[in-house]
Amino acid sequence: CLGRSIESIEGLIHRDGDDVIFNGERPFQHLNDVAFPKYHRFEMDKYLTRMVPLVTSRGCPYSCIYCPVEKAIGKRFRLRNAENVVAEIEHWVDQGDSQYLILDDNFTLKTGRVEEICELIGAKGLDELDIGLPNGVRADRISRDLLKKMRSVGFSRLAFGVEAGNDKVLANINKGEKMIHIESAIADACDLGFKVTLFFIIGSPGETWADFMDSISLARRYPIDEARFYNLIPFPGTKLYDWVKDKGYLVRDYNEYLNSASHFVNSPCFETPDLSLSERKRAFKLASKTSRQVRRRSLTRKLSRLGPFAGPLAAAYTTSIVQRLSQASAPFKRLKSALNRDSDHLYQRKQENKLRNEARGMSRESSESQDGDRRTIV
CATH class of the missing domain: 3.20.20.70 (Aldolase class I)
Structure with missing residues (x-):
């Protein structure tokens, strides 16, 4: 409390015997x-x-x-x-x-x-x-x-x-x-x-x-x-x-x-x-x-x-017994962490490839549109 009395600290809830005291809202x-x-x-x-x-x-x-x-x-x-x-x-x-x-x-x-x-x-x-x-x-x-x-x-x-x-x-x-x-x-x-x-x-x-x-x-x-x-x-x-x-x-x-x-x-x-x-x-x-x-x-x-x-593998991993073990056992926690990292990395790479392909497609469409505009002007 840095030397301050409990009663002076706004926002604090504390006990005084059997009573619960609220010191009011803190700004x-x-x-x-x-x-x-x-x-x-x-x-x-x-x-x-x-x-x-x-x-x-x-x-x-x-x-x-x-x-x-x-x-x-x-x-x-x-x-x-x-x-x-x-x-x-x-x-x-x-x-x-x-x-x-x-x-x-x-x-x-x-x-x-x-x-x-x-x-x-x-x-x-x-x-x-x-x-x-x-x-x-x-x-x-x-x-x-x-x-x-x-x-x-x-x-x-x-x-x-x-x-x-x-x-x-x-x-x-x-x-x-x-x-x-x-x-x-x-x-x-x-x-x-x-x-x-x-x-x-x-x-x-x-x-x-x-x-x-x-x-x-x-x-x-x-x-x-x-x-x-x-x-x-x-x-x-x-x-x-x-x-x-x-x-x-x-x-x-x-x-x-x-x-x-x-x-x-x-x-x-x-x-x-x-x-x-x-x-x-x-x-x-x-x-x-x-x-x-x-x-x-x-x-x-x-x-x-x-x-x-x-x-x-996914079915076995998501059974209730494996999930309980993954929460309670350190080796299972490490396995769970490694599996998630590996699967997330693979999935992430797939999604990044998809986004890159979409960007290339948009770039090609823009280029073709510009070419069409130029041909129209000519």
Whole structure:
């Protein structure tokens, strides 16, 4: 506390005996003034996949009914400028790092800033970067042109917070997006060679079994890398929690489900007339199966050079027992890391060849058009 009394520190929550004391909100700090993180005590060289986390913005101006970000970080969107973001990347490049995870809740909200970041990365000659966006971006805040610019400077992985498979459920959760934009963004990202992950939630207000199957269909429709399905959690302070509580739909007290990891995976916290408790449990099982199928298809594509062995190897790798071993056993973790690196490298090379061929085709078309114009003038 640097000698300051606990009571004087704004933004702090602390105990005074049995009482919980909140000292009030702390004023927002300009993010450009925040020092770069120091990781030297974390022994980064011991990590199998060393990826530097970057946070380039905070807050989210949207009002999805289930999201606790407004309560945790604030609704006001604050961001670091492009120069500051790229300066941090340069800082880590100087230390030998090339892999980054941008952990913003809404990285592409200001598309102009993203374009500036891409331009600066290119201007500074920061080659061979590998940048991922694992927290999800909004499909309506991205375009094919922007994806191309991101791809050209090392962005390789991104996730879309799809949440649902049709417009009805998206409207119910106040997502503010349409399926036409979501599917267009997914198709563009896949076509440009991004490793794409889709996030879905199970059990939104008004969601029926048929609506859930729309999500399953969407997950199976595109050549994505992963599909992740999450149990919808009513966090206190959100509109979802108020709605569930007022309707009497809770089947667990929030003190119980917020302190039990199982509820974040496959144990429903509430039910609705549209999707019963038993249907929700059945949905979790089908979602888990679908996630494995998507991952298996992804690996089969990446390992296609192995011919007839690609499918069986991908099927074995995505079984639940192998996945559990890969989380618990160091040798399996190393195998998993090596397999992913090898398959990603092959897939990446294939996508780069595709983009180069497209560029050559566009160049030829432009040349032929110019020749035609000249002939017309003559």
